[in-house]
Amino acid sequence: xxxxxxxxxxxxxxxxxxxxxxxxxxxPRYALAEAIYQHTGQQIEFTVPQLAGMTxxxxxxxxxxxLNIPVxxxxxxxxxxxxxxxxxxxxxxxxxxxxxxxxxxxxxLDYLQNQPVRLGLITGNLEPGAMxxxxxxxxxxxxxxxxxxxxxxxxxxxxxxxxxxxxxQFGEDYRLEQVVIIGDTVRDVWCxxxxxxxxxxxxxxxxxxxxxxxxxxxxxxxxxxxxTPIIDYLSSRx
Ligand SMILES: [Mg+2]
Numbered sequence: 001x002x003x004x005x006x007x008x009x010x011x012x013x014x015x016x017x018x019x020x021x022x023x024x025x026x027x028p029r030y031a032l033a034e035a036i037y038q039h040t041g042q043q044i045e046f047t048v049p050q051l052a053g054m055t056x057x058x059x060x061x062x063x064x065x066x067l068n069i070p071v072x073x074x075x076x077x078x079x080x081x082x083x084x085x086x087x088x089x090x091x092x093x094x095x096x097x098x099x100x101x102x103x104x105x106x107x108x109l110d111y112l113q114n115q116p117v118r119l120g121l122i123t124g125n126l127e128p129g130a131m132x133x134x135x136x137x138x139x140x141x142x143x144x145x146x147x148x149x150x151x152x153x154x155x156x157x158x159x160x161x162x163x164x165x166x167x168x169q170f171g172e173d174y175r176l177e178q179v180v181i182i183g184d185t186v187r188d189v190w191c192x193x194x195x196x197x198x199x200x201x202x203x204x205x206x207x208x209x210x211x212x213x214x215x216x217x218x219x220x221x222x223x224x225x226x227x228t229p230i231i232d233y234l235s236s237r238x
Contacts, residue, residue: 010238012174013112014122014147014162016183017130019052020202021105024133025098028089032059035084039077042067053187055124055149056082086128093132101137102204104224109142111231116238118166118174121146122158122181122191145169155187159195180218180234184208189215198237200230 018024029046036044044063051059060078069077093099112119120143123130127148134140145165147158159179166172176196181188184202189212192199201217202224203209213220219233 008116009118009172010116010178011234012118012120012162012166012172012179013234014120014159014179014181015143016181016185016188017121017123017125017133019184019204020182020188021102021139022133022137023098023100023102024093025096025100027092027096027099028129028133031088031092032056032063032081032085034088035081036060036063036067038084039081040064040067040069042069053124053155053183053185055153055155056085056126056129057149057153058124061153082126086126086132089129089132094136099133099136101139102224104227105137105139108224108227108230109139111227112234113142115234117234118145118170118172119143120162120166121148122155122162122183122188123147124149124155126150155191156194159191159197178237180237182230186211186215189217192217200233 015021029051033044033046036042044067050062057078060081064074064077121130125133125148127150130146130148131140147162147165151161152158163174166174177198179197180200181192181197182200182202184204185208189199189201199217200219201212202221203212204223219229221229
């Protein structure tokens with residue numbers, strides 16, 4: 001008779017993609033600008049503050065506001081733009097030379113994979129966009145679930161959806177303090193704390209440090225080259 005001992009996951013760790021696991025390079029923002037141009041005939045140039053920590057549907061909404069496109073003329077427009085964006089991204093991202101995986105990410109994911117941790121994605125990308133971005137680095141294999149802006153355009157609404165998915169897909173229930181969100185912007189910290197969850201911030205840009213520190217994430221690291229602080233923090237919670 002086989003003895004089956006189920007692993008009981010003690011934590012749900014949700015990780016952001018852009019700026020946290022990978023540097024996506026410029027292809028995604030050019031793809032979105034081109035999609036907007038194809039559907040509106042208007043040019044837009046995105047800057048980092050318009051993008052960092054934002055969800056794709058919100059970026060498009062803000063762009064249409066910026067271009068003064070009347071709300072009554074937008075019927076179906078955001079959806080068409082996002083569909084075209086995904087088509088362009090699927091073609092160009094695999095060939096992009098400026099995308100890269102941050103050092104230490106594989107070490108972190110390998111570590112987490114061997115812990116009693118349910119590992120998920122939490123991202124402002126639409127689900128197909130997230131998969132396009134992860135594929136060249138073969139990262140999707142580490143994540144058994146995820147919440148995307150396809151689930152909700154407001155990042156702050158994603159954590160409760162993650163809890164529901166864990167319950168439905170795995171029969172797992174996590175208390176709020178058993179959920180840790182790892183991200184690179186102040187919006188990731190807000191998203192965790194507004195939902196009563198823990199936040200680890202990876203501050204890759206020195207100019208974001210003051211703003212992120214002010215939001216009091218539970219742990220701040222500069223990179224994943226040394227994952228010891230993250231291991232220590234998570235071990236103390238397992
Ligand atoms: Mg990010």
